[in-house]
Amino acid sequence: MLILIEVAAIIAFAVSGLIESVRHRMDVVGVFTVAFVAAFGGGTLRDVLLDRRPLFWVQHQEYVWLVMALTLIGPPLLGWMRHRWVDRLMQATDALGLGLFAVSGTALALAAEMPLIVAVLLGVVTGVFGGVLRDLLCNRIPVIFYDHRPYALCAFIGCWVFVGLDWLGLEDWQALMAGVGAATGSRLLAVGLDWRIPPWPRESSVD
Template identity: 35%
Template structure:
């Protein structure tokens, strides 16, 4: 199982590094900018995870192969720049979804191997999955995916819970990894395809009720405090297909 987890981790680094390269190309960065975004996305989440768990040294210091993989990914991307530039805009969120699923499982697995509680393992899976992408988006001056209304962190949490529960039940490790990956990836891809989103809370102004016909000439007799309470309320609503972050993607 250790070897499989290692290769899954390496695959996650490649996919996330590629997503960083794609975003760097769309942001018109030079090769060094591509390398920075690729490295931050590929190893940023895992670095924070190891620091929180007290793992010394962090994984890419103990095994520099991760750095060489990132360099190779960026190098091949520079050579094939024209092909990457032609990729559809849906490719970035899809690649990010695969990286999210892989890193969620890796983060939860590593925490459990260090005998961390289940809730900590779920949080470490979430941190590993979303932190690198958050840093990538912030460096590219985009609203991070995890902060948008789309189903993103929820998918990671669901995958982490699936892994922790099956691990506690001592399910076969192939089944545990497969179901956890499928849970995270399935939810995220479904959110991308059908534009699923979580409800959001927004402050809106609601006009006070119009006075009755008999009160038309009497003026407004409603006290200021009553008018204030009647005009500001919190509502629960669902966003449409696009939000501020989605419009930013189209720039």
């Protein structure tokens, strides 16, 4: 079950890289690299910061083949993917992946005896930095930095829920489920109700 979610999340993240790279008219090298970085960049950065080896995609080389296959079969399907119910399915999967990656990142950081705030930040990094690096490779300001929609914040909330319940003495898998639920649920709510982060500062004082 968890593996199914993981595969679905990796596909959702990789496809976000496919869409972005095809939009920039990249060739097969660019499409693969951007999809790969979108899928594995967050976890890789976390592992480098934690000095943890082997890396996630080294341990699961089948996921590398998965992204290669997506690079080859994905692009012609993208037009089809953006219409219809596929788009909704992708957003749900992305929200699930965000929660799963973020909370499991926090769990790994806690296991490495990081302080709470650091573990939470590394969890958020795991969930969102694939997208940040994807945007940097495409020469854009990372979209989660300025689109005023809760994404990293949902991961942040989910990681605190996990950390809090873990501290209260719940069993690991219960705290994990609750954390993933909080992150994914708040993200789905935010998308469904079109929540916005208020501008800060209210009017821009620096220009």
